[in-house]
Every structure is written in structure tokens, then in C-alpha cells.
Amino acid sequence: MDYKLRKAEPKDVSDILRLVKELAKYEEMESQVTLTEKDLLEDGFGETPFYHCIIAETPEENSSEDPKVVGFAMYYFTYDPWVGKQLYLEEFYVMDKCRGLGIGSGILRHLSDLAMKTRCTGMMFVVAENNKPSVQFYKRRGAEDLSQEEGWRLFRFDKDSLVKMATPAEE
Amino acid sequence: MNFRVRAATKEDCKDISRMIMELAVYEKMPDQVEISHKELERDGFCQNPFFQCLVAEVPEEQKSKEGFTVVGYALYFYTYSTWRGRSVYLEDLYVMPEFRGNGIGKGLLCKVAEVGKKEECVRLQLSVLDWNTPSRDFYAAKGAQDLTVSEGWHFIRFDGQNLDNLANEAPKD
Numbered sequence: 001m002d003y004k005l006r007k008a009e010p011k012d013v014s015d016i017l018r019l020v021k022e023l024a025k026y027e028e029m030e031s032q033v034t035l036t037e038k039d040l041l042e043d044g045f046g047e048t049p050f051y052h053c054i055i056a057e058t059p060e061e062n063s064s065e066d067p068k069v070v071g072f073a074m075y076y077f078t079y080d081p082w083v084g085k086q087l088y089l090e091e092f093y094v095m096d097k098c099r100g101l102g103i104g105s106g107i108l109r110h111l112s113d114l115a116m117k118t119r120c121t122g123m124m125f126v127v128a129e130n131n132k133p134s135v136q137f138y139k140r141r142g143a144e145d146l147s148q149e150e151g152w153r154l155f156r157f158d159k160d161s162l163v164k165m166a167t168p169a170e171e
Numbered sequence: 172m173n174f175r176v177r178a179a180t181k182e183d184c185k186d187i188s189r190m191i192m193e194l195a196v197y198e199k200m201p202d203q204v205e206i207s208h209k210e211l212e213r214d215g216f217c218q219n220p221f222f223q224c225l226v227a228e229v230p231e232e233q234k235s236k237e238g239f240t241v242v243g244y245a246l247y248f249y250t251y252s253t254w255r256g257r258s259v260y261l262e263d264l265y266v267m268p269e270f271r272g273n274g275i276g277k278g279l280l281c282k283v284a285e286v287g288k289k290e291e292c293v294r295l296q297l298s299v300l301d302w303n304t305p306s307r308d309f310y311a312a313k314g315a316q317d318l319t320v321s322e323g324w325h326f327i328r329f330d331g332q333n334l335d336n337l338a339n340e341a342p343k344d
Binding site for chain 2: 020048050051076078079081083085091112123127129130138144145147148150154155158159162165166
């Protein structure tokens, strides 16, 4: 299948949200998506973007129609005080019917290339341990499972805990 | 003990670099530290900084045995959740052993939370080593959930030769 990878543009936010919801549905957590197109627009295409996005699109059979967005990867830059810049892959999804055609591999290679070009020393992300297909996909390509190898655990404070802590401490 | 939490300046990078190494020693991985204060100065104080940093400072009269007044730091950056939007990731939180038990760690953590709240962030995330019980307890006491335990999330990384190999296979533009 012919496909093209490109940087996301503001007009892509409705497709991005559609794919985000599809992936959430696959992970059985669709109701947890509270983000809107407006949030994606402000946060990705404002003065200081919080994320960057690559889109995968395939041409429609009728060439006068717009190509269809069939996959995306959302990433941002993070910082490891030991080795410097890292590329953090937040979300990575290809529509069910378009899998097995090299689009996922293509996106991952494109991001790795981007990581090298922007002086990142690593590319990081999280995977749920029971997502065996994804774990295998990454391990085949040389990824290390840091939770298993070094014992790192991911912790989160949700909004309520965050607000509680944010109440200014006594000076 | 008197202490102040403030935003780091470029001049603080030597102290921050010193404490990064101290934290790496505590985490039993000192040989993994490859960057110095020079990279911190370049990457934290450019036009689009790759991280933000707070430092904890004590007055001259309470300086450390070696004479340091910058005794703790919190290094963080903004991330994004496709489900919830803007988030803060706390990459490093450290207080020199001699100054612990005085609320400095809590002061740094709460200040990061305050900054996050101002920027409309909906969550704060971090990672802790499984054997680091004091830190796991510190965060759990303030309401953090261990997502590796409750949801099975594992941290994955491509670096060095593996990243290079992957990149070399990228299609040419």
C-alpha cells in the first residue's frame, strides 16, 4: 500500500482525535479521553507546542478526493540529566485495516532518524506489559525494557492530588 | 531550618550538575552520567528550553560541610497525554543527605505542583526505582499511584547502536 508520512498541520486535529479515540477503544479506555479538538489545536499549534505529530496518509482510489489519515505518532522532547535530550513517543497508532503493511515500522524509523538529527541520545515510551504484540514489535528492534532491567516504576499524581500539593506552602 | 525554593539560573548549573552526580551515586548508576554543567546551561537556558529546574537554597550560616548553599533541586518538563492534555513530568528530585528531614523535598515537590497547576496541567508523573522504598513511600503518602503495579506500564528505551540502526533504515525524504 502506498503511504506518505508528513508533519501534522492544524487541519489534522479532527483526524488525530478520531485516531486517539480508536486507540483508547482498543485499550478499552475510550471514556477516559477528555481532550477536544480545541485542546489539540491550542496545545500543538500555539506559541509553545506541548507535542509534535507525524501523520501517515494513504491516497483515496478516486484521486480527486483528499488522502485518508490512517496512522499517527505523537511525540515531544524530554530530558535525561545523565545523557541529555530524549525523544519521548507518547502515542503511536495505525488503523486496524492498514496494519502489516510497513506503516508502523516506517513511522518508527522516521522518528528514530528525527531523534538522531535533533541530537537525542535515546527514544523512550511506555508499554503495558500485557500488550504482547507491541512488546515484541519493540524488542525485535533492539529496545530495552527499563522497568524489567533496572526496576523503574511509573508513578502518577492525578489532578486532585496535584491541586492539594499546589496549595502554597508556608514560607 | 530556613530555606528558599526558587527558579534555577544558568549560574546554578554547576551546583545542579554536582547534585545530579550525587543522585546517580545514590541510585547506584554513577557511570551512566555523561553530561556536564555545559549541556545543562545549553539545554535549560536556550530559547525553547528542554527542561525547567527549581533549586532549594539555605542561608550562608547554614551552608553544607563543603560550603554549598544550593542543597536541593527539582528538574521537570512538560509532557502531553492524548487522553487528558498537559502534564508535568518530574525527572529528578534530590536533597543533599545532610539537609533531609526539614521539609525541603516536600517544598520542591509542592512548588513543581504549583507551577504545573498554573500552566493548567492535569497530572504530574515521575518514575522511582523499585528498591527505593523511602522515595516510593514519600510519593505514595502524598497521593501518587504506582502505575507499574496497578496498570502494568513499563518504561522502554532505544539508545546507542539500536537507535542508530533504526534511524539508518529510515526512508530518504
